[in-house]
Amino acid sequence: MIEEVRPKGKTPPKNLRRTVSAIFWQHQNGAKWRALPSGFGPWWIVAQLFIRWAKLGVWQHLFENL
Template structure:
């Protein structure tokens, strides 16, 4: 998740991820998988519910 947050905070391309996050290819694959499974949508709903 940190890699995804870093990417959006820095308005960077996936390939620009620092090495500390591991392989950019693995990060994007996990991001895509979670997107297809609705993980990001559920997280957003949880955050909205806490307001």
């Protein structure tokens, strides 16, 4: 479902699951972006994608589809 609503471009599909998992981890734990475990990749990339997708309405479209 995320593939359908996300903007095409910079995020390679192989990293998409890891990125979404990192975003969910951050929100479930209420931690700062810098506290992301290193297994999720660089925190700043995850934070940047979350903000970009929020501005483009990706999350809104995803939740409407759910």
